[in-house]
Amino acid sequence: MTGLAIDDAAWASAWRLRSPADKLLLSGGLVLAALVLPAWPGSVLVGLAAVVLALGPARVPARTFGRAVRLPLAFILIGALTAVVQVGDGGLGWAPDAAAQAGGLVAHAVAGSAAVLLLATTTPMSDLLPALHRLRVPDAVVEVASVTYRMLFVLLTSLSTIREAQAARMGHASIRNSYRSSGMLAAAVLTRSWDRARRLSDGLAGRGMETGLRVLPEVLPSSPRFVATTLAGLAALVTVGLVGA
């Protein structure tokens, strides 16, 4: 358990050992289809496909997936409602095609979020970062991102431990106390992150590894069958999405 439910799901997923490039093709295709196809039936079908694939073959726990999809919902609903309220001379009112417009926005956003989650809940970040090399992102940047990923779990653990200790000492009993504790919490986590980085750096330098943390990426071969099924499925989705509209 790492403290981030989506990351835990990614490590435990049945698709964990599939090639990240294959999963990027599938999720990327679904994300683009959710964005460009008409909301009905295109985005709805994309959303359904992402949910069925995640809960079915990829065996992502329904609870984790459901919770994660729910997170952006508040923004999506408030944003969609705001977009279809009309500001006129007579005050506020609904735009002429409010229901269709709001429905379209929600469908695009929920389907897109589900497609991103399909990638997020099946592929750990450490599998995705080497793909940045292929996109010609400089090594130094990929390494900084890798260190960020590796260090954030340690810092999250520190954060929850310190917060628990503060709460046990009534550190969050009032708003005033809570702000004071939050300031100290942020300072403690920041100084710990610096300390940790310095010690890691000293440890690596002592072992002659001055160019950073070089690790061999795990080789996860691409499956021609998965790629062919993905392409056929995406083509079918696009066809139904365009013809059905």
Added chain:
Amino acid sequence: MHIAEGFLPPAHAIGWTIAAAPFVVHGARAVVTEVRENPESTLLLGAAGAFTFVLSAIKLPSITGSSSHPTGTGLGAVLFRPPVMALLGTVVLLFQALLLAHGGLTTLGANAFSMAVVGPWAGYAAYRLVRRSGGGLLPGVFAAMAVADLATYVTTALQLAWAHPDAASGFAGAAAKFLSVFAFTQVPLAIGEGLLGVLLFRVLVVSARPELERLGVLRRTPEPDEAPVAEAAPGGER
């Protein structure tokens, strides 16, 4: 406040990605140069990215009843300067999209523009302005964090208004709608984040002074045995 996946039309998603790209590339170049000169800074920058991510897990009690989380871009801009934050902020946004389902991939460019470019630059400008006009470190930090937060929220609201203009009053009406709807959470958050920054720096000045001096936030204080020598030199022995 991040724009969710699929909420921007394709043309806007591409446009904002192109707009954010030069700043992120500039930040990446700054990081590459820094790492080439000081290889150990890979770990310090990684720690800074992890801290920015983790900062969003700190819940701040809000006056409106809800709790919200700080964005940390103003703090990052003061500590590490805006170009580096353009890159670190984008990395953190990518992580937030894939680890917290917060934001999105096609909206990454738009979110990077508001949170990793406009926020840090506006926050840093406010910080410099307060420091130049004689304000101390703490008022400067308050200004940086509050302004970075407000600038991010205003930019996001304008991005949404441009993408979804009002049927009757166009962009202006939509901007008024989005600015006022999100003001309920974002304005108290900006003030809360400014306060958090002040409390954080009050601790850092005491417990992490050498780091703040190394980052150029605080002026280097002379070593205890340096000062008397400098003073004593012209007059000889006392």
